[in-house]
Ligand code: ADP
């Protein structure tokens with residue numbers, strides 16, 4: 013449908029034309045008219061379908077010249093990047109409406125500057141729940157005149173533990189309002205929010221034909237244990253993607269991998285939630301402009317990043333969730349271009365996890381052999397030779413002919429000289445091609461299921477008093493250790509601490525990687541559990557987390573993407 017058929021003002025139509033959108037996407041065509049009517053709407057469609065414009069265009073349209081300085085629309089987004097991005101888009105839609113004033117408020121950035129800009133007056137505030145709460149508490153953000161609240165990526169916000177913040181914020185907004193919710197998935201907690209806070213909402217769903225993106229070719233490699241980094245390097249060297257994104261499951265892995273790739277001369281950088289806002293923005297801009305051509309990220313950090321020309325996605329770690337796989341590979345093959353996604357699996361367990369994902373997403377993920385060192389070397393040598401030939405044809409360095417003549421006079425043949433130069437260039441190009449000689453074995457983390465003989469308990473220094481739920485703990489464990497959720501056993505929550513059954517073989521790794529991390533904003537301590545098994549048993553809030561997971565998995569298979577626990581890992585990024 014054309015934007016001009018949606019009853020939009022001339023100013024908006026001009027702006028949309030300037031941005032270059034031709035037709036409205038399905039979710040836009042379906043929701044824009046309802047939102048302009050003032051209806052409460054639940055909009056569900058997968059990533060990349062243009063949800064920002066679906067709510068952004070009506071939001072901007074609704075601002076009148078007489079709205080002055082007060083906040084009329086509040087938009088909540090899960091991450092700083094998404095808040096910034098949404099705000100940028102609003103600014104584009106309101107390009108020809110100079111009276112519309114927007115302001116983005118998010119954590120990790122100078123609050124004073126945000127206060128100044130709020131004081132100057134804003135009609136549309138886009139923010140992350142935490143920072144919005146902060147401004148409400150400081151009385152620097154007044155929501156008394158808000159007409160519309162929009163929850164963007166609502167599923168993600170709930171997964172990140174923002175539910176309470178969102179409910180508190182909604183309490184500050186007049187009841188007489190429009191409440192709008194956009195989400196890629198509709199798990200039960202969202203339906204609960206909907207029932208509580210929306211009035212007679214219209215549900216607009218856009219179905220995906222195939223769960224994965226047709227324009228993305230998908231391959232996987234089964235590599236020896238401990239050789240994933242080598243395999244990745246080999247692939248980067250062999251395929252030479254112009255712009256690629258590499259996904260890891262943990263922040264730690266992002267850091268390690270970016271360090272390794274940089275040391276091998278790749279123009280790579282990592283992106284995750286522990287980085288300062290300024291350096292995240294810097295990294296992202298460098299990637300968008302092509303100064304960096306490899307971005308290594310966690311799922312949450314990458315969520316919503318809007319770069320069209322990514323030509324390859326690498327899954328360094330197997331995604332912990334089917335939805336993640338779809339989001340990851342959806343970073344490529346955008347805007348009508350084709351893309352490729354490569355998953356690096358190591359060991360039978362990882363391959364079978366990937367095959368589960370393939371079944372669920374109905375994706376065709378084809379196995380490929382890694383290019384051999386010889387193939388890569390030969391390809392590099394060919395490329396150099398080709399480049400030299402082109403250079404000769406272009407006549408670019410003819411001025412050096414005299415020097416060659418001088419060397420020939422000294423008795424070197426032109427053939428010898430050319431061979432030496434080619435050799436130097438080729439070996440410079442190939443010095444980082446890894447070798448696959450002996451596979452290095454590392455302990456097979458998480459292979460032992462919990463509850464088997466080799467499990468011990470660890471004690472984590474947060475409990476019910478810190479409003480901890482089992483899935484928060486599991487999320488933090490998966491996130492910090494990189495182990496699969498199913499490697500962990502029973503989680504018992506007591507008033508002031510929590511115990512978790514973990515595989516004995518991994519206890520050091522687990523304690524090591526969890527030390528100093530946070531759960532639900534609370535810095536934790538972790539040690540081996542010393543208490544008796546049943547101590548305190550009346551007091552504890554015992555849940556067998558594995559039971560929950562099994563149920564969820566079934567639900568997932570039946571097409572409901574309520575993926576509870578494992579997705580909670582995002583709370584910690
Ligand atoms: P979502 O929130 O559903 O994941 P976004 O709002 O981030 O999707 O949009 C994804 C991409 O599609 C962005 O690059 C956006 O500029 C582009 N886009 C949105 N609407 C249109 C449209 N009508 N025509 C062309 N491109 C669009």
Ligand code: MG
Pocket residue numbers: 063064164165316
């Ligand atoms: Mg979005």
